[in-house]
Amino acid sequence: MKKLLLLSITIAITFFACKKEEGCTDPVATNFNSNAEIDDGSCEYTPISTNLTINFTHTVDATNFILGAVGTLPYTNNAGQPYNVKRLWYIISDITLHAEDGTSNLIKDIHFIDASEVSTLSFITNDLEDNNYTSISYTMGLNPTKNISNAYVNEDFHSKMFWPEFIGGGYHYMKLEGNFNDSITFYNTHTGPTNGEDYSFIHTDIITLVTTETTSEAIISINMEINNWYQNPNSITISNNGIMENMPIQMQMKQNGSDVFSTLIN
Amino acid sequence: MFAILYSCKKEEGCTDPVATNFNSDAEIDDGSCNYPAEGCTDSTASNYNPYAILSTNTCEYIGCTDSTADNYNIYAIYDDGSCEFSTTPYIIETPFGFPNMIIPDNNPTTIEGVLLGEKLFHDKILSGDESQSCSSCHQKELGFSDGNRFSAGIDGIIGSRNASTLTNSGWNTSFNWDGSVSSLEEQAFEPVVNPIEMHNTWANVETKLNANGEYLQLFKEAFNINYIDSNHVVMAIAQFERTLVSANSKFDRYIEGNEQLSASELSGYAIFNSEKGDCFHCHGTQLFMDNDFHNNGLDHEPFLDIGLASITNNPADNGKFKTPTLRNIEHTAPYMHDGRFSTLEEVVAHYNSGGIYSSTIDPNMKKVGIGLQLTEQEKADLIAYLKTLTDSDFLEKK
Numbered sequence: 001m002k003k004l005l006l007l008s009i010t011i012a013i014t015f016f017a018c019k020k021e022e023g024c025t026d027p028v029a030t031n032f033n034s035n036a037e038i039d040d041g042s043c044e045y046t047p048i049s050t051n052l053t054i055n056f057t058h059t060v061d062a063t064n065f066i067l068g069a070v071g072t073l074p075y076t077n078n079a080g081q082p083y084n085v086k087r088l089w090y091i092i093s094d095i096t097l098h099a100e101d102g103t104s105n106l107i108k109d110i111h112f113i114d115a116s117e118v119s120t121l122s123f124i125t126n127d128l129e130d131n132n133y134t135s136i137s138y139t140m141g142l143n144p145t146k147n148i149s150n151a152y153v154n155e156d157f158h159s160k161m162f163w164p165e166f167i168g169g170g171y172h173y174m175k176l177e178g179n180f181n182d183s184i185t186f187y188n189t190h191t192g193p194t195n196g197e198d199y200s201f202i203h204t205d206i207i208t209l210v211t212t213e214t215t216s217e218a219i220i221s222i223n224m225e226i227n228n229w230y231q232n233p234n235s236i237t238i239s240n241n242g243i244m245e246n247m248p249i250q251m252q253m254k255q256n257g258s259d260v261f262s263t264l265i266n
Numbered sequence: 267m268f269a270i271l272y273s274c275k276k277e278e279g280c281t282d283p284v285a286t287n288f289n290s291d292a293e294i295d296d297g298s299c300n301y302p303a304e305g306c307t308d309s310t311a312s313n314y315n316p317y318a319i320l321s322t323n324t325c326e327y328i329g330c331t332d333s334t335a336d337n338y339n340i341y342a343i344y345d346d347g348s349c350e351f352s353t354t355p356y357i358i359e360t361p362f363g364f365p366n367m368i369i370p371d372n373n374p375t376t377i378e379g380v381l382l383g384e385k386l387f388h389d390k391i392l393s394g395d396e397s398q399s400c401s402s403c404h405q406k407e408l409g410f411s412d413g414n415r416f417s418a419g420i421d422g423i424i425g426s427r428n429a430s431t432l433t434n435s436g437w438n439t440s441f442n443w444d445g446s447v448s449s450l451e452e453q454a455f456e457p458v459v460n461p462i463e464m465h466n467t468w469a470n471v472e473t474k475l476n477a478n479g480e481y482l483q484l485f486k487e488a489f490n491i492n493y494i495d496s497n498h499v500v501m502a503i504a505q506f507e508r509t510l511v512s513a514n515s516k517f518d519r520y521i522e523g524n525e526q527l528s529a530s531e532l533s534g535y536a537i538f539n540s541e542k543g544d545c546f547h548c549h550g551t552q553l554f555m556d557n558d559f560h561n562n563g564l565d566h567e568p569f570l571d572i573g574l575a576s577i578t579n580n581p582a583d584n585g586k587f588k589t590p591t592l593r594n595i596e597h598t599a600p601y602m603h604d605g606r607f608s609t610l611e612e613v614v615a616h617y618n619s620g621g622i623y624s625s626t627i628d629p630n631m632k633k634v635g636i637g638l639q640l641t642e643q644e645k646a647d648l649i650a651y652l653k654t655l656t657d658s659d660f661l662e663k664k
Binding site for chain 2: 086
């Protein structure tokens, strides 16, 4: 009798010790079970919204870019001309993420960048839809349906990027300006819709960006390699003659633009 | 003994002043009061008699006695300062191609406010010796500028800046040549007390205005206030300034397709709006300015007036000034922050020369040292075009 009792206690203890409780073992899950020792894959989570930050960065020959100081010409273009950059303003539009499932997600309609204004060098989109994003596309400048005179009178960039009606109307895509050759000679690389002709272009990059219900943050950097505006395929020399009415150069700039932008997922 | 007796004897009688048999000598009420059956039975009246049973027409009221107020009380005999006035919005239409005007939430434009502001703008009462008004230096027929290189204040002291045009100033995001202030309200505080302008004190202005029945009435109607303070003075002036909208020049009518430009004017328009003259990078849009600051190559360093840098303390801003609008430019001579050019010919000669190089000169002055190389005819055309920006309705109105 005594032996039997001992046996049954032993059985009970053994049985108890062997039975590990199963359940959700992740403390951040909504159905976390503190007694569970074995995770059975049942965890559920409150979906976290993903904040997407898009940064705009600039390089010259892959090194960090600094807005020009007086009298120094730190950069050299493909044509061998030393230069600096004193003003860099441009418009990026239709920033769109494309997903594996064929859907696309417009992140921002129009973004104006002034390299001297930190506040324009990034923006944040709250609540990015979870998806398996495989590419990003954006337009350098504004496409013809968007590039209409006085369409953005209440935007900051209206007076900065205004392109006269007389030479086509609408808005500049980019103002890239500074000194070249010496500190008293200026170039103005201004691109835009000369005589109503469209020289904006769409840039697309393949990316891997998977956002799930647990992703809280995603960061994408869009880089402009400034020297590439002046090379490949066309070697462009800068001069103190404006190029706003020069359709061949506008076309060359557009062609050179194909490798100016690159996208990095951080 | 008698004295003691007297002091002990308190007279009895009716002690209620509204009773018909009120005895003013009585110290102890003996319940004998009789009340009139008639009196003012309206509890809102100042002479309401709670005991009256029959109403008479003797009620008297206090309240707002101004027949133009919203809460005018025709029965009121005494005014208690409670009058309230409703204002009528003054709608400023946004001309073609203009952005929305910047109007502070706490100072919407009203017909009453604008009329008051206009009166103040033209009233010498604001200056120390009542010899100068805002309009002394900002004359309508001169595009709200003055014809002098520098303006003299009431003490005859000459300033160092040319009086700005107020054409379309409601669209400016900063004011004065160096952008020292950021609203019209804030700006209007300054000329009144500036020793080289109206050289007054705001305390003195407030005292004078509050002693003036007409202004008391007008401020009441515009702002519902009984005491005139400096804040409301500048609010009214700013409301008036926002109505100085100019968008009906020959050039505007040309854009609308209602008027033709001459061959010379058209040639000037082309020079202005192409790389040839390259004026539009700074004087672009329908406002003919960019709400920004530039060094347009007027001087060698060191600069006599450092402009924007005096506000930002940033040497990179040395010699930068706010781009002025070119609307009504024909009438706002002399030109530039220091009025150095007395004619448009001199201005165009400056730009045609390419300007003077300095370390902060704007990159858009890309022909510095070379010049625009305009022919005499092209220079004349450019000026002819600038003159199409004259809006005679605006300069002559009222």
